[in-house]
Amino acid sequence: MQKMMSIQVKNGVVRSNPSFLGKIVAQLPYGDRVSVQAAQGAWYLVKNPKGSPDGWMHSSALSVKKIVLKPGASDVEQAASSDEITLAGKGFNQEVEKDFKSKNPQVDFTWVNKMENMVVSQNQITAFIKEGQLTPKGEK
Amino acid sequence: MDRSSRRRFLSLTCKWGFWSFGVVPALSALMAGCKTMDSLSKSVPSIQIGGVSIDTKTIADNTKLVAHSFEDITPEQEYYIGRTVGAVILQKYQPYNNQKSNTYINVMGQMLAQASERPETFGGYRFLILDSDEINAYAAPGGLIFLSRGILRCCPNEDAVAAVLAHEIGHVQHQDGLRAIKQSRLTTALTSLAITGAKTYTNEDLSKLTAVFEESISDITKTLIVTGYSRSLEYQADVAALEILQRAGYNPKGLVVMLDQMKTQLKPGRPDFAKTHPLPDNRLAEIQKQTAMYPDVKSPKARQARFNDALKSV
Numbered sequence: 001m002q003k004m005m006s007i008q009v010k011n012g013v014v015r016s017n018p019s020f021l022g023k024i025v026a027q028l029p030y031g032d033r034v035s036v037q038a039a040q041g042a043w044y045l046v047k048n049p050k051g052s053p054d055g056w057m058h059s060s061a062l063s064v065k066k067i068v069l070k071p072g073a074s075d076v077e078q079a080a081s082s083d084e085i086t087l088a089g090k091g092f093n094q095e096v097e098k099d100f101k102s103k104n105p106q107v108d109f110t111w112v113n114k115m116e117n118m119v120v121s122q123n124q125i126t127a128f129i130k131e132g133q134l135t136p137k138g139e140k
Numbered sequence: 141m142d143r144s145s146r147r148r149f150l151s152l153t154c155k156w157g158f159w160s161f162g163v164v165p166a167l168s169a170l171m172a173g174c175k176t177m178d179s180l181s182k183s184v185p186s187i188q189i190g191g192v193s194i195d196t197k198t199i200a201d202n203t204k205l206v207a208h209s210f211e212d213i214t215p216e217q218e219y220y221i222g223r224t225v226g227a228v229i230l231q232k233y234q235p236y237n238n239q240k241s242n243t244y245i246n247v248m249g250q251m252l253a254q255a256s257e258r259p260e261t262f263g264g265y266r267f268l269i270l271d272s273d274e275i276n277a278y279a280a281p282g283g284l285i286f287l288s289r290g291i292l293r294c295c296p297n298e299d300a301v302a303a304v305l306a307h308e309i310g311h312v313q314h315q316d317g318l319r320a321i322k323q324s325r326l327t328t329a330l331t332s333l334a335i336t337g338a339k340t341y342t343n344e345d346l347s348k349l350t351a352v353f354e355e356s357i358s359d360i361t362k363t364l365i366v367t368g369y370s371r372s373l374e375y376q377a378d379v380a381a382l383e384i385l386q387r388a389g390y391n392p393k394g395l396v397v398m399l400d401q402m403k404t405q406l407k408p409g410r411p412d413f414a415k416t417h418p419l420p421d422n423r424l425a426e427i428q429k430q431t432a433m434y435p436d437v438k439s440p441k442a443r444q445a446r447f448n449d450a451l452k453s454v
Contacts, residue, residue, distance in 0.1 A: 008215050009262050020254045030216070030262075042257070061260035092217040092353050095341065099350040100224060111235050112226045115266040115284055118242065120250045128247045132298065132443040134389035136255065
């Protein structure tokens with residue numbers, strides 16, 4: 001099994017084991033391509049052609065489509081005739097949000113931005129599981 | 141027109157037909173009914189529109205850029221939709237600005253999300269308590285999840301809180317918010333994807349796209365706040381919740397505990413879960429088979445203690 005997939009999330013986290021409890025070995029940006037070496041449940045063992053360490057990614061972070069980060073005219077043409085290409089930054093994007101904000105100044109994004117900063121570390125989650133005496137049955 | 145320049149013309153017309161040229165209403169109608177395009181291109185090599193023969197394959201190629209369904213919305217676009225849906229929800233409610241409670245909910249929620257079928261979204265899951273007595277919770281596309289103080293008061297233990305969060309994660313996992321967007325918006329919005337190579341949109345393109353964006357947001361927020369999802373989507377979110385709870389190590393009966401409490405606290409006619417969700421009794425009946433096998437919820441002391449501590453002021 002060796003297929004190319006793309007990171008379809010902002011921050012693609014690569015782990016040492018097929019589990020969220022696995023150590024983080026690399027973080028890959030949106031649109032990066034990886035080659036899938038093996039699968040275990042919903043986890044894929046991926047190799048990054050750019051040379052960062054191999055590791056496991058959850059399949060929900062990956063897309064079979066090629067994600068074109070700065071699409072030009074030829075990409076658009078290609079995307080038109082292929083289901084295998086996604087154009088990043090097209091459609092509803094940061095620019096549209098900005099335009100929405102200028103037209104709807106009463107809609108306040110302050111707390112949405114604050115929410116984005118409510119980042120939880122894997123250590124916090126591990127401690128939470130232990131303290132609450134939870135026994136996870138494994139991830140899918 | 142030779143074949144290649146005709147293709148280019150048609151391609152442009154397809155891409156811009158809705159807005160800029162307005163010359164081919166028939167073509168627009170075809171694009172609106174784009175679900176039929178694939179089959180059309182297979183059976184008919186060309187069609188006549190306004191006396192012009194049009195290669196249907198060209199149209200089919202270009203309409204591939206048009207969304208066939210909500211599933212064609214990329215995680216990146218889902219993220220931007222979700223941010224604005226969140227901001228609109230926060231127009232209606234004040235956040236409950238208590239760091240301890242919100243941190244507790246976020247650690248639990250992100251742990252639960254990791255046990256879901258869709259742990260990774262473009263921007264990740266985030267949770268916020270709303271300062272409201274309403275019995276309510278909302279999931280914006282992409283994973284921004286809101287829950288009211290009122291619904292937390294239906295939770296006598298952590299397993300019940302986890303059930304509320306897991307139900308909302310179920311909605312994100314199933315992309316129920318995006319399903320609320322009307323098909324016509326998708327057709328128009330995703331046609332705009334075809335706006336070629338330009339790195340930035342012209343003001344006019346942007347305005348049109350923003351208008352569709354606003355309509356899409358309104359489709360979602362109306363569904364979330366006013367009309368509610370269909371019963372079957374709610375039951376599916378409950379089923380997802382049971383699975384998430386079980387995988388994360390919680391007692392799936394936490395959902396039963398929460399619904400039993402909600403039953404006593406819901407006031408008919410209020411603009412909250414009383415209006416947007418199936419009655420607790422109906423939800424309980426739907427999940428009865430899956431939950432009957434579990435013992436009653438008995439939180440270990442440490443779990444109950446941290447629950448009491450984190451949400452005591454809620």
